[in-house]
Amino acid sequence: NPNAGFGESGRVVEALLAKAQRRGIALHAGAQVTKLLADGTRITGVETASGERFNGGHVVVAAGAWTQVLVPELAASMVATGHPVFHLKPANPELFAPPNFVVFTADVANTGWYGFPLHPRAGVVKIANHGVGVRLHPEHDPRVVTAQDEADLRAFLAQTFPALVEAPIVYTRRCLYCDTVDEHFWIDRHPTLAGLTVSAGGSGHGFKFAPLLGALAADAVEGKPNPWLPKFRWRGPSDMTSGQEAARFHG
Incomplete structure (x- = not known):
């Protein structure tokens, strides 16, 4: 579109x-x-x-x-849950800029993965997971992405966007949901x-x-x-x- x-x-x-x-x-x-x-x-x-x-x-x-x-x-x-978010710096930015690359959901019901094209100012590709997440307390629990989260991302990239497999991750966080x-x-x-x-x-x-x-x-x-x-x-x-x-x- x-x-x-x-x-x-x-x-x-x-x-x-x-x-x-x-x-x-x-x-x-x-x-x-x-x-x-x-x-x-x-x-x-x-x-x-x-x-x-x-x-x-x-x-x-x-x-x-x-x-x-x-x-x-x-x-x-309702509970608070945290979901991994990654910003990656691609070696070939033009591959991931519009119109070559668009907002996507990758069979999200079965993988949870979705993302955005190259940010026009920051030069990063944002990819995140809309899945089960982890339960946490918004005040007391650390909102950090784990090594397993990164491994899951790399496995997804290997199957879907090979040009991003080795891209350095320059920022991570957990997106907080209020899940009913x-x-x-x-x-x-x-x-x-x-x-x-x-x-x-x-x-x-x-x-x-x-x-x-x-x-x-x-x-x-x-x-x-x-x-x-x-x-x-x-x-x-x-x-x-x-x-x-x-x-x-x-x-």
Whole structure:
């Protein structure tokens, strides 16, 4: 598809933040929320690691992999998982630049591998795995790629992109997911705590749906009907079947 492309997540988030500021939203960069404030069964605000408090009539927790840290009762319904990401420096960059090389998923349901063409500024090829990942705590566990992860990547490259087999890896990380049991979003008001809405459960595809999720969360907060919200309602583990997203490797 000559009209296709990809969005750089960091730059997209920067653009969204700038748009929010233009609309009068106050941003508190670097403020780490550590707990919710409550008055009986009503959530009244949040407290940060520095002890600063922000009060409001309604709190929306959209904390990704940290959601179950702030809302512990969700720990049985969603977990944080980490997935390997690699940036490789090809010896022959032109082979991996558009239009010769495009965004790809390599039989992703059976391998998990996907990637992007040569980055126009950094000169790297990004390849990652959308699979089972490893469970981790977003605050305490190291988010490092293992030697086995690299070996799995090299084996995949040998079969698929031989020109990248010997390419040096210049950067690695683990991409954090907020995985729900059924791999569906979780966008709903808390059933027993007034003034609290959770918008989470990206399960590896939250960023791709970013243009839509804000409106869904707003409808949940305002109690407006939305045909999609019943699918993403507050639910218990017994309400969910194990997620089998078609475009994800499940082992």
